[in-house]
Every structure is written in structure tokens, then in C-alpha cells.
Amino acid sequence: MKALVLEKTGDIKDLKENLVFRDFDTPVPKEGEVLIKVQYAALNHRDVWITKGLYSGVRTPIILGSDCAGTIADSNGSSFKNGDAVIVNPTINWGVNQSHQNKNFSILGLPENGTLAEYICIPSKYVYLKPEHLSFKEASAFPLAGLTAYRACFVRGKITAGDNVLITGVGGGVATFAMVYCIAAGANVFVTSGDEDKLEQAITFGAVGGINHRIENWEKRFKEIHPKINKIIDGAGGGTFAKCLDICSEGGTLINYGATLGAVKNFEMRRVFWKQLNIYGSTMGSDEDFANMIEFIDAKKVKPVLDSEYEIQNGAEAFVRLESSKQMGKIIVRV
Numbered sequence: 209m210k211a212l213v214l215e216k217t218g219d220i221k222d223l224k225e226n227l228v229f230r231d232f233d234t235p236v237p238k239e240g241e242v243l244i245k246v247q248y249a250a251l252n253h254r255d256v257w258i259t260k261g262l263y264s265g266v267r268t269p270i271i272l273g274s275d276c277a278g279t280i281a282d283s284n285g286s287s288f289k290n291g292d293a294v295i296v297n298p299t300i301n302w303g304v305n306q307s308h309q310n311k312n313f314s315i316l317g318l319p320e321n322g323t324l325a326e327y328i329c330i331p332s333k334y335v336y337l338k339p340e341h342l343s344f345k346e347a348s349a350f351p352l353a354g355l356t357a358y359r360a361c362f363v364r365g366k367i368t369a370g371d372n373v374l375i376t377g378v379g380g381g382v383a384t385f386a387m388v389y390c391i392a393a394g395a396n397v398f399v400t401s402g403d404e405d406k407l408e409q410a411i412t413f414g415a416v417g418g419i420n421h422r423i424e425n426w427e428k429r430f431k432e433i434h435p436k437i438n439k440i441i442d443g444a445g446g447g448t449f450a451k452c453l454d455i456c457s458e459g460g461t462l463i464n465y466g467a468t469l470g471a472v473k474n475f476e477m478r479r480v481f482w483k484q485l486n487i488y489g490s491t492m493g494s495d496e497d498f499a500n501m502i503e504f505i506d507a508k509k510v511k512p513v514l515d516s517e518y519e520i521q522n523g524a525e526a527f528v529r530l531e532s533s534k535q536m537g538k539i540i541v542r543v
């Protein structure tokens with residue numbers, strides 16, 4: 209088969225040399241696994257960090273990618289039929305606790321080979337029938353980012369109709385899913401972005417309003433206009449999370465799933481106790497969360513926000529776009 213293979217880690221400017229579209233041994237399903245012919249894959253920020261060597265346990269050569277939609281090429285005695293249209297849960301070995309993943313937890317696409325290839329083998333327990341309202345392209349966007357947003361919004365954040373929710377960095381893959389999920393659940397959604405066009409796009413998707421997080425003291429301006437934000441979904445961390453402590457109203461809840469901006473300096477602990485805030489961390493999701501996400505997107509006919517599509521042989525260009533933060537939603541790779 210052909211695959212997009214990371215041969216070595218390095219700077220993004222060298223990615224065209226380090227990420228090579230080449231022949232690779234077609235995997236053979238072991239007992240309990242199925243073989244999937246990948247139609248579309250999608251990128252996550254994790255993939256960019258791995259190419260730079262900024263992720264624990266990086267090995268090369270490796271096929272990256274955690275997301276895909278495709279068809280069963282060898283059902284290998286499972287309950288699937290050859291030709292079934294499917295998507296894959298990229299959470300490997302979550303374990304039995306719903307509250308957190310166990311120590312063997314890993315994500316498809318490192319350490320095991322991922323989805324940026326013509327074929328993948330995966331245990332059938334991680335395979336789900338594709339919701340019918342989604343094309344292969346749309347379905348491929350959901351797995352990692354959609355699951356992370358689902359758990360952050362509904363399992364940790366318990367967001368329901370009427371909540372006033374702020375979502376930071378709405379152009380991001382997880383953030384756009386959080387936006388469409390919260391809107392589908394009937395919440396009033398507000399967003400931040402560093403790009404005015406993305407703020408406008410968010411409103412066309414049903415967000416109530418937003419603010420540019422590049423404006424100085426944006427949090428003060430935002431709080432004056434919208435003083436009743438009771439839930440915040442944040443993947444930025446750093447200075448943005450610190451400002452969220454200010455924005456969140458008394459008794460409110462902050463859910464964090466990422467730290468694109470790094471550690472939070474000047475963390476105002478007094479805001480946490482005085483305002484009686486709840487702070488939750490959230491990572492990926494359990495098998496149960498994935499199944500519930502499929503049910504939710506099926507019931508509400510949720511569609512992803514898609515940014516752009518690249519052919520797999522031009523995959524390095526897709527990584528460069530993700531690194532640049534120009535995207536609004538998911539970057540898709542056609543296999």
C-alpha cells in the first residue's frame with residue numbers, strides 16, 4: 209500500500225523531506241482486528257507536534273493520523289461485513305474507569321501506525337458504523353477532536369440548554385466541535401478567536417457573539433458585554449485560561465482540554481475560591497463516551513466544520529496549514 213510516512217522529526221520547514229508518501233507493507237489483521245480501506249483521514253495538532261519531536265515516545269518511521277472513515281476490507285470473522293462504511297475510535301485501552309484513562313492508554317497514530325495510509329488494522333471493538341447523514345469526508349473529521357469536545361462539553365461540563373458557554377480559540381479542531389455540539393444542545397454559545405473572519409463564521413454557525421483574543425484586555429471588554437458566562441471550554445491554557453477565571457461568573461465551571469499556550473502564569477487562586485469556581489480537566493474520551501457521541505451526532509444530525517482538503521501525496525501542505533493556525537475547523541486528507 210501507499211502511506212504518508214514520517215521518516216524523521218524536525219522543523220516544519222523541513223517537513224516535505226521528513227514526511228514521505230511511499231510504499232509501506234499492507235497490514236494484516238490479527239485475531240480480533242479488522243482491515244479498513246481508508247477513504248479520508250483528518251489532522252490534529254498532535255500530529256504537528258509529533259513531526260517536530262515534541263511528543264513523548266516519538267518513534268520513526270511511523271504513519272501518523274488518528275482520524276479516519278472508510279470501508280471494511282476484511283471483516284476477519286467480526287460482526288462487520290466487507291464493504292460496511294465505518295469510523296474508528298482512536299482511544300486505545302481507555303480501561304474500565306469512566307473518570308479517567310488507565311496507564312496503558314494510547315492514541316491511534318503513535319505508538320501504533322495511524323490513518324494516513326490506504327489501509328489500517330484495528331481491533332473491531334474500536335470500529336463503529338458511520339452515521340448515515342455524514343459523507344466519508346465529514347465522518348473522518350470526528351474521531352479525536354469530536355470525542356475530546358464531546359467529553360469536555362457533556363461528560364465533564366454537563367452543558368445543557370440555556371447554559372451560557374464561552375469557547376476559546378474557535379478556529380481549532382476541538383473548539384469547532386465544542387461550538388457545534390453546544391449549539392445543538394441548545395446552549396447560548398460565545399467564542400474567542402484571533403481572526404475576525406472566524407468570529408463572523410462562528411455566528412453563521414449559530415454562535416451568539418464573540419471577541420478577538422488578540423485585543424488588549426479583551427476579557428474586560430467581553431465581561432462588560434456578557435457578564436453571565438457560566439461554562440467555559442478552553443484548549444489554550446496560558447494567559448487565555450487566566451483571563452477565563454475572570455470571565456467565568458460565580459459558581460461557574462471551566463473545562464480545559466489543552467495547553468496550546470503552555471502553563472498559566474499569574475494563576476489567580478483567589479478568584480477560584482472566592483467565586484466558588486469548578487475547574488475540570490478533560491482528555492479524549494472512553495469507549496462509552498465515543499458510543500454516546502455517535503448517538504448524539506446521529507440524533508441531532510450534527511455536521512463538522514471543515515476547513516480544507518488535501519490529497520494524501522500533498523499531506524505535508526496540510527500539516528503546514530494546521531501549524532499556521534489559519535484553519536477554521538478540520539483539515540481533511542483524501543486517501
Ligand SMILES: NC(=O)c1ccc[n+]([C@@H]2O[C@H](COP(=O)([O-])OP(=O)(O)OC[C@H]3O[C@@H](n4cnc5c(N)ncnc54)[C@H](OP(=O)(O)O)[C@@H]3O)[C@@H](O)[C@H]2O)c1
Pocket residue numbers: 252253254352353356376377378379380381382383400401402403406421443444448465466467468469490491492530533534535
Ligand atoms: N486533552 C486531549 O485529549 C486533547 C485532544 C485534542 C487536542 N488537545 C489539545 O488541544 C489544543 C487544541 O488542539 P486542536 O487539535 O483543536 O488544535 P488546532 O486545530 O491546531 O487549534 C489551535 C487553535 O488554538 C487557538 N489559539 C491560538 N492562540 C490562542 C489564544 N491566545 N487564545 C485562545 N485560543 C488560541 C487558535 O484559534 P483561532 O484560530 O480561533 O485564534 C487555533 O486555531 C492543543 O493544545 C492540543 O494538544 C488535547
